[in-house]
Amino acid sequence: MEEIYQRPHCFLMAYTRTPEPGVYPSGLAGSVHFAVSRDGKSFEALHHNYGILFAQADVTKENTLNTKSLKNPCVFPLADGGWGIAAIRVTEEGKPDPDSRGKLLLWKTDNFMEFTFLGIVPLCGAGNLEHIRIRYDRGLGQYAAVWTDETGCWKSHSTDLQGWCFSEPEPAVWDEETAAFPSLPHGAILGDVTVIPAELCDRLRVYWGRLFHMDTILPEEIPAASPEQVKAVRAAAVYSDGSAALKTVDWDTSAVDFSRPGVYEVKGTLRGNPYHFPLTQGTGDPVIVPWEGKYYYLSTSDTTGDIGLYVREADRPEDLFLPDTKLHLILDLDEEKGFLQTFWAPEFHIVGGEPYIFFAVSGKVWGPQCHVMHLKPGGHFTDPNAWETPRRVQKQDGSFLTEDGITLDMTCIKAGGRTYAAWSYRFGMGTPLDTGSMLYIAPLNEEKPWQLAGEPALLSRPLLSWENLETTINNEGPYVFQTKDRVYLAYSAGSANSYTYAVGLLTADPNSDLANPASWKKGLTPVLTYYSVDGEYGPGHNSFFGDKEGNLWIAYHGETDPTSRVRCAGIRRVHFDLQGRPRFDLSAERDVNPALSHVTMRVRVG
Secondary structure (H helix, E strand, C coil), X not given: CHHHHCCCXXXXXXXXXXXXXXXXXXXXHCCEEEEEECCCCECEECHHHCCXXXXXXXXXXXXXEECEEEEXXXXXXCCCCCEEEEEXXXXXXXXXXXXXXXXXXXXXXXCCCCEEEEEEEECCCCCCCCEEEEEEECCCCEEEEEEEECCEEEEEEECCCCXXXXXXXXXXXXXXXXXXXXXXXXXXXXXXXXEXXXXXXXXXXXXXXXXXXXXXXXXXXXXXXXXXXXXXXXXXXXXXXXXXXXXXEEEECCCCCCCCCEEEEEEEEECCCCCCCCCCCCEEEEEEEEECCEEEEEEEEHHHCCXXXXXXXXXXXXXXXXXXXXXXXXXXXXXXXXXXXXXXXXXXXXXXXXXXXXXXXXXXXXXXXXXXXXXXXXXXXXXXXXXXXXXXXXXXXXXXXXXXXXXXXXXXXXXXCEEEEEEEEECCCCCCCCCCCXXXXXXXXXXXXXXXXXXXXXXXXXXXXXXXXXXXXXXXXXXXXXXXXXXXXXXXXXXXXXXXXXXXXXXXXXXXXXXXXXXXEECCCCCECCCCCCCCEEEEEEXXXXXXXXXEEEEEEEECCCCCCCCEEEEEECEEXXXXXXXXXXXXXXXXXXXXXXXXXXXXXX
């Protein structure tokens, strides 16, 4: 074993998985998965055996989506360093795809952590591809592709990664590489194996793996003249990637006599995640906001059939979920005003110095539309009479956002001294012309936040196969948090009330024009799925909030069982790993390891 770990290289496998209906559907199974191995025999799945690279759908002339999946990925070194990944695009069900005849999906990467999609590349002369293998011959300075299709086996050569037309296809013999792999990830369908540096293998395990609390660091001894000075001491929880987070410690100073000089030993317990999933039953789209010294909880009320806007109030975020916390109805069904159904996804935002709730609601005819409701000056959050009549959101010219579709999940983004709105729009839901829900963005009028200050722009639509699973075609629930140099826009995709619901991430420079879609980079891989935390299914439609200790938290809904349709609220701390990447999958036990939560420290008095 020691000899294996001294080798300078290891092995990386690209594979897909066998679909498992109700467990791992074809849109996920037909994606590029990766696994690593030190000995080339036993492989460990990366990303918990969940896909990493996904096929992209085609947009039809009717503006609908023709969803896809992929098969038989291969991996190969690039001429200028790094690696290429190619795969055969097929229909979502895994059958030959007429739109992809003779074409390959192609990505490149320097490290198997970040990827660039190069597009759908023609393989000249090829038919319906079945297998593909690409290698780079450094001696000849060219790529060699060998493939099989319905006409046989062929080969071609090119110096250009993105075009194989420099040589006419020639007959070839497919050499089935039959290595023995006694231990493969569950459901794996082998695509290809390549060699990578051993150091990269170790980094990939950490990057795509689950972080966990592995050490606790704090001073051995401190001088103190009062209990407050002791209670101010925090501990550093160190995680498996080398990153750390400061933790409040609940210190017991009862054994210290601060009037008598000496050295005393005190014990303490690291304060962990006080939120235990599920926090609620029958609520979706959770939002927690601080306002005027209190915390408030807003959500879609599934238990009332999505009728009415309800709010909870407490002094601390964790107290919002106590059994005796009162529910306040702040907006009820109102037939006269046309507020009758789908009271969806309320969010609280301060715009132009004034408090508002953004939400969606329908009239007699089903069809949610974005509305904005203003809190009157001096009004209390939980008082229904303190809120003005909601206004339907308008474009800059005064017309509504849409007259022929639905709009929902509007959020507010403040960055670079400007204010924007982002929301979800869908046309033709439940018809052959269903576009799927798409994210739009536009500048927002701060003086009248029910009106845009610029033209809407399409930001994202559910093209990737994890976003459009099993006829569920969603990009929805956008919500932002920021760091000094980055705006993060989380959104949800997949089935909004099923185990496949997941969270994706768009990022941008806060000083760029966020109303320009080119300012944003869309991640290729979801950042939170039902593979992220054991026992939580369909996590999504999240929001973010901060606490008084400077922690950032993600609130989301999910289910307790893959077959359940009861949405439940959950909350976790957002952790920034050693590379500065936000991690949304740190369960309470991995955030603070109970075995490492009890600490001692000496206190010197006098």
